[in-house]
Amino acid sequence: xxxxxxxxxxxxxxxxxxxxxxxxxxxxxxxxxxxxxxxxxxxxxxxxxxxxxxxxxxxxxxxxxxxxxxxxxxxxxxxxxxxxxxxxxxxxxxxxxxxxxxxxxxxxxxxxxxxxxxxxxxxxxxxxxxxxxxxxxxxxxxxxxxxxxxxxxxxxxxxxxxxxxxxxxxxxxxxxxxxxxxxxxxxxxxxxxxxxxxxxxxx
Numbered sequence: 001x002x003x004x005x006x007x008x009x010x011x012x013x014x015x016x017x018x019x020x021x022x023x024x025x026x027x028x029x030x031x032x033x034x035x036x037x038x039x040x041x042x043x044x045x046x047x048x049x050x051x052x053x054x055x056x057x058x059x060x061x062x063x064x065x066x067x068x069x070x071x072x073x074x075x076x077x078x079x080x081x082x083x084x085x086x087x088x089x090x091x092x093x094x095x096x097x098x099x100x101x102x103x104x105x106x107x108x109x110x111x112x113x114x115x116x117x118x119x120x121x122x123x124x125x126x127x128x129x130x131x132x133x134x135x136x137x138x139x140x141x142x143x144x145x146x147x148x149x150x151x152x153x154x155x156x157x158x159x160x161x162x163x164x165x166x167x168x169x170x171x172x173x174x175x176x177x178x179x180x181x182x183x184x185x186x187x188x189x190x191x192x193x194x195x196x197x198x199x200x201x202x203x
Contacts, residue, residue, distance in 0.1 A: 004201055005165040005183040008100055009153065010131075011144075012111040012118075014169035015187045016093050017086055017125065021048075024084040028074060042068050043078045051114040054141040082117055083124070092190035094127050099203060101130050109134040110153050110166070112143045112173075133157040144168070145176025154180070165200060167193060 013019040021039055029035035039045075042064065051060050057079045065072045101107060109131045111118070115138035122128045135153045137143040142152070154161055161181030168174050169187040177184040185196045197203040 005163050006200075006202065007106050007108065007159060007164045008197070008202060009108045009110055009164050009166045009177075009182070010097065011166075011168035011170075011173065011187070012109060012113060012121075012128070015167060016090060016097065016127070017121065018088050018090055019086045021078065021085050023087050024077065024081055025074075027084070028077060038071070038074065042071050043075060048078075049112070049143060051117075052112040052137045053143050054115070054138050057114065057116055083120065086121065086124075089125055089127070090190065093187075093193065096190060096194055096197065096203070097127060097130065100197070103203070105202060107131045108153060108157065108159070108164070110144065110149060111135070112137045114138045144170075144173040145179075147176065147180050150177055150180045150182065165196075165202070 010016060021043065022035070025035045025039060029038055047060065047064060051057060061075055061079050064075045068075065097107065107130055111134065113121075113136050115136055118136050118138065133153065133156060135149060135156065137149060140149065140152055142148045144150075150166070153159065154164075162183070164182045166174065166177035166182045166184040167187050168177070168184070171186055174184040174186045183200075185193060187193055194203060
């Protein structure tokens with residue numbers, strides 16, 4: 001593996017965008033324990049991940065409403081009030097992305113994201129249009145950390161794995177990138193990412 005990758009590959013949620021369903025559901029379910037139970041059992045992470053893997057929001061809401069009819073309004077809110085779960089970008093990380101772009105670096109992204117919702121985010125957060133290429137899980141029907149999603153980026157944009165530095169906040173996704181031959185950095189803070197990029201000679 002090459003010592004110095006030259007192409008940064010960013011995750012989106014948790015690295016560039018602050019997505020968390022609690023931003024919305026704290027408004028809808030005042031009791032914290034009740035809210036956490038709802039997000040663990042009704043609109044649970046695996047349910048949301050199915051949309052990241054390509055299931056439509058219409059189908060997702062219908063399926064979960066059949067299972068929990070008494071929670072229908074709260075389930076619909078996950079879809080209809082999605083943007084309230086993404087109230088801000090991480091400006092310090094976006095600044096790093098901008099520096100890399102100004103420096104002439106090619107920029108890529110691999111993200112677990114519903115195709116429907118990612119189209120919305122690109123209209124709101126214009127920096128998502130800075131990338132030279134993006135692989136969105138919901139568009140290809142495969143989510144990280146499956147090897148196929150990383151390979152899709154490499155094949156689509158004719159990249160060598162050893163030239164890429166993958167940046168993600170989830171350890172399993174970092175491990176998945178390394179498994180296909182990429183360098184990888186687990187994102188904890190913008191400061192830590194900046195230090196890593198300096199060490200790799202990208203900044």
